[in-house]
Amino acid sequence: MTWLAALLALGAAALFAVGAVAQQQAAAVLVDARGLRLIGRLLRSPRWLAATLGNVAGYVLQAAALAVGSLLVVQPLLVTTLVFALPLGARWNRRRITRSQMLWALTLGIALAVFIVSSHPDGGADVAPFAAWRSAFVVCGALVVVVGAAATAASGRRRALGFAVVAGTCVGFASALTKSVVHLLGRGPVVVLGHWEVYALIGAGALGVFTQQLAFQAGSLEISFPATMVLDPVVSVLVGIDALHERIDATAGEWVLIAVSGVLLVVGTVALARASVPTPTGPDHRVSAPPGPRSGHPSRAPDAGSGTGSPRGSTGSP
Numbered sequence: 001m002t003w004l005a006a007l008l009a010l011g012a013a014a015l016f017a018v019g020a021v022a023q024q025q026a027a028a029v030l031v032d033a034r035g036l037r038l039i040g041r042l043l044r045s046p047r048w049l050a051a052t053l054g055n056v057a058g059y060v061l062q063a064a065a066l067a068v069g070s071l072l073v074v075q076p077l078l079v080t081t082l083v084f085a086l087p088l089g090a091r092w093n094r095r096r097i098t099r100s101q102m103l104w105a106l107t108l109g110i111a112l113a114v115f116i117v118s119s120h121p122d123g124g125a126d127v128a129p130f131a132a133w134r135s136a137f138v139v140c141g142a143l144v145v146v147v148g149a150a151a152t153a154a155s156g157r158r159r160a161l162g163f164a165v166v167a168g169t170c171v172g173f174a175s176a177l178t179k180s181v182v183h184l185l186g187r188g189p190v191v192v193l194g195h196w197e198v199y200a201l202i203g204a205g206a207l208g209v210f211t212q213q214l215a216f217q218a219g220s221l222e223i224s225f226p227a228t229m230v231l232d233p234v235v236s237v238l239v240g241i242d243a244l245h246e247r248i249d250a251t252a253g254e255w256v257l258i259a260v261s262g263v264l265l266v267v268g269t270v271a272l273a274r275a276s277v278p279t280p281t282g283p284d285h286r287v288s289a290p291p292g293p294r295s296g297h298p299s300r301a302p303d304a305g306s307g308t309g310s311p312r313g314s315t316g317s318p
Contacts, residue, residue: 005069006116008061009077015058017084021092022051027216038213059178066179067186070124071240072248075175075233076115079265082229082272083108104272111264118254118261124246126183130196136239140173148211160218163211164227170208171228172235176243177201229269 026048033041042048065074083105090097144166151162181201184192192198212228240246250258 008065012061019055108268163215167212168228168231174204175236176239
């Protein structure tokens, strides 16, 4: 069932990429909206709503992948959202894919394949008592509160990075919860409504979507994209190991391959996202969109090459 989970995860990544590109385009032009006002404006955007439907479809595939496979397989594969998003973003902004981007994309694909083949993941438990989740709640909650407060008070690149970290943490936590909720859903919709996991999933997913839009709006895409994309699988895998007791069954040599592929996964993700951002030509390092039909209203967003998926808005996850 590992390869079925992998195929479903790749399908989810493709849908998340399309949704992320469109959502970033919709959010980046709303420079005068903040907080809940931003969400209100986005809810009136046909492009953003269509992208959200794509993300929901991607989440359905992700949930199906988690139903038949391990978090240790599904979540790293969702990083390929970046590989799908790059050509889409380049096409929107009329840029060519460079040789460096193609090489890093190939490196990322090889690293993912090595990780899956070498790890022999054990799926662990599908559902765990709340006590098993307590440490994950405390660590992730503290990270969200501290970094979220710092991002709210910041601007520019720091604001984008902060909200991207919060989004990646929330979406990764929601991905781990999805595995339990899908299992409970198999017992019937009435049963799942009686468990805390579904409400925690809704809360984490909603906060992840909201903060991802704030990161998109901030404009520092070379920071927000890799931060969210790397944190999503990292958080979900760590939570899965801690709360659901998933584990990697590997020899000493395979652990070396896993460690190397993990490093390449992070480095390749960051390098691909940085390579997708045009070099700034002026003192303002944000990429500005050309003016639209009316003065002061941009018709195009700065860059489509940086977003994530989940109903997660991006990653992937809710």
